[in-house]
Amino acid sequence: xxxxxxxxxxxxxxxxxxxxxxxxxxxxxxxxxxxxxxxxxxxxxxxxxxxxxxxxxxxxxxxxxxxxxxxxxxxxxxxxxxxxxxxxxxxxxxxxxxxxxxxxxxxxxxxxxxxxxxxxxxxxxxxxxxxxxxxxxxxxxxxxxxxxxxxxxxxxxxxxxxxxxxxxxxxxxxxxxxxxxxxxxxxxxxxxxxxxxxxxxxxxxxxxxxxxxxxxxxxxxxxxxxxxxxxxxxxxxxxxxxxxxxxxxxxxxxxxxxxx
Amino acid sequence: xxxxxxxxxxxxxxxxxxxxxxxxxxxxxxxxxxxxxxxxxxxxxxxxxxxxxxxxxxxxxxxxxxxxxxxxxxxxxxxxxxxxxxxxxxxxxxxxxxxxxxxxxxxxxxxxxxxxxxxxxxxxxxxxxxxxxxxxxxxxxxxxxxxxxxxxxxxxxxxxxxxxxxxxxxxxxxxxxxxxxxxxxxxxxxxxxxxxxxxxx
Numbered sequence: 001x002x003x004x005x006x007x008x009x010x011x012x013x014x015x016x017x018x019x020x021x022x023x024x025x026x027x028x029x030x031x032x033x034x035x036x037x038x039x040x041x042x043x044x045x046x047x048x049x050x051x052x053x054x055x056x057x058x059x060x061x062x063x064x065x066x067x068x069x070x071x072x073x074x075x076x077x078x079x080x081x082x083x084x085x086x087x088x089x090x091x092x093x094x095x096x097x098x099x100x101x102x103x104x105x106x107x108x109x110x111x112x113x114x115x116x117x118x119x120x121x122x123x124x125x126x127x128x129x130x131x132x133x134x135x136x137x138x139x140x141x142x143x144x145x146x147x148x149x150x151x152x153x154x155x156x157x158x159x160x161x162x163x164x165x166x167x168x169x170x171x172x173x174x175x176x177x178x179x180x181x182x183x184x185x186x187x188x189x190x191x192x193x194x195x196x197x198x199x200x201x202x203x204x205x206x207x208x209x210x211x212x213x214x215x216x217x218x219x220x221x222x223x224x225x226x227x228x229x230x231x232x233x234x235x236x237x238x239x240x241x242x243x244x245x246x247x248x249x250x251x252x253x254x255x256x257x258x259x260x
Numbered sequence: 261x262x263x264x265x266x267x268x269x270x271x272x273x274x275x276x277x278x279x280x281x282x283x284x285x286x287x288x289x290x291x292x293x294x295x296x297x298x299x300x301x302x303x304x305x306x307x308x309x310x311x312x313x314x315x316x317x318x319x320x321x322x323x324x325x326x327x328x329x330x331x332x333x334x335x336x337x338x339x340x341x342x343x344x345x346x347x348x349x350x351x352x353x354x355x356x357x358x359x360x361x362x363x364x365x366x367x368x369x370x371x372x373x374x375x376x377x378x379x380x381x382x383x384x385x386x387x388x389x390x391x392x393x394x395x396x397x398x399x400x401x402x403x404x405x406x407x408x409x410x411x412x413x414x415x416x417x418x419x420x421x422x423x424x425x426x427x428x429x430x431x432x433x434x435x436x437x438x439x440x441x442x443x444x445x446x447x448x449x450x451x452x453x454x455x456x457x458x459x460x461x
Contacts, residue, residue: 150336153305154391157331158351158398172341173380 019241026238034221034228035235043217043236044243046208050121051189054128055182058136061129063178066137067166070144071152078141085134089194092130096123096199117199124200124213128189136185139255143177144170176254183251190244193219214240262402262432266301266311275301277457278311281448284423284433288440289452295436298457299404302434303332316401316432329401333408338387340380347379347390351398359397367393370421372414385412396425405435419445 026035034040069078084092100117101107110116117123147170155165171178193215202212212220218240220226221233228236262285265278277298279285287295300306302313304325312321313328320328331351339347348368352359368374371389375382379390388408395403403426412418419435423445426433435446443449443461450457 148336150334151339153303153325153332153334154337154395155339155351155354156325157303157328158395158400159326159329159355161326164354169339 022234023238023241026234026236026241030231030234032228032231032235034226034232035237036239039211039226040214040217040236040239042208042211043214044240046124046203046211047190047214047240048243049208050124050128050213051132051186053121053125054132054189055136055186057125057129058133058185059178059182062133062136063140063171064163064166066140066181067144067170068162069137070141071149071162081134081137084130089131089192090198092127092195093198096127096130096195119200119202119204121200121203121205121208124196124203127195127199128192131192131195132185132189135188136181139181139184140177143174143181147174180251180254183247183254187244187248187251190240190247191215261314261316262302262434263314264298264302264311266298266308266313268297268301268306268308270297270306273297273455275308275455277452277455279448279450279457279459281434281450282432283427283447284435284445285448285450286443286446287434287436287450287452287457288438288443289436290438293452294455294457295452296406297455298452299332299406299434299436302402303330303404304328305332318401330404331395331398331400331402332404332406333388333391333395334406335384335388335408335410337391337408338379340378342379344373344376344379344382344390348373348393348397351394351400355398355400357397357399359399364397367396367425370425371418388412389418392422396422396429396431399429400431402432402434405433407436409435409437416445 065081068074069081096117098104099106100110100115100123102111115122117126151169152165155169156162160168196213197216197219200213201216202210204210214236217226218233218236221228221236222230226232261280261282263280266275268275273294275294275297277294279287279298287298289295297306301308304320304323308321312319314320315328315330320330339350342350348364349359371393373389373393375386379387382390388411392405392408409415409419419442423433440449440451440460448459449461451460452458
């Protein structure tokens, strides 16, 4: 009897039982048509679209940071990266609201540049970037650390800067790590509720005019603001889980394949 | 000319080495003697606690790796996604150096590179030849070869050829070996033991 395996599987079950129960009731006894209506699918569409955009931003802006941390041994910066996800998530929503408020100097400046976070796709994506980038960085950093640094040292000896080395030597052989980190941070973005329920409860822009992110729509059903009630909330949750699970699983399978 | 007088501490290990060599220099010593540590200090990957590193008469002690003009080649050195031909001229392209006509083909033929393909898919020996050719064609001031001559089937004649090629374009060459006899393939020989380098020739 492998007790370690048995205990591990039992603790895993503890994590997954609520999800399985929800899937069972959402797709079975409590299935409610409002839970898989056009409103829900547009919500899921907005969530997928904004999460994918957030991950694209993570890739472009935060890959250099992950590499810098992997090769730089800058412990202070490393701990600062974790701050956004270590505070209650609504705080990030409130922070973005204040940053871009007409009553603050920063808000006046941003609004003069037509940068408006409140109920916009920009605000939604910005919040998702802040909530997913730390996960992206924490996923890419060990990947970079595990790579043999000889090719990089070779390139630097021939005069390539650290940034040039990243783009021309490291990244071309990092497809597996980049894909896995992108999918893992995308699942983090898909699951966000706290910050976006404040900064972008719904967005007022084409093609998602009046659409709320999926997590907010589920909350709307649950709180009774939207017709359908608890049954619709359970059904919509099950639909969202079915979309999110393959992305999370793919991210982790790729990670395993890349040996991290 | 490579001149290094360096002191550095790495955990329990203390490096206190002084070498000076024009042309080809062999650093011989057993495992743990400090050959790699000394080479990494010269290339700039290890910051030294005291002393200096001069390459071609210029003090590079406080210069970053990419400004030193020193290429370190180890058995794992290669850029895996490149094809053989683009790999060989990669360093020259980064440095903005244009190799003279026919030079690349001569280096390839002298070093026995008569194959193509993606470098990451080649055998270790084939990759080492490509990496050494790349370092040479990028025309740095010095090339440091740490163990990368090991495992080549025609090792001694390869070192002689590589020595002739580097000498021909005025590049200083330093290579490590576990065998003092390899000093015969170099202009200068230093034997390293416990972090100290003793000149033998």
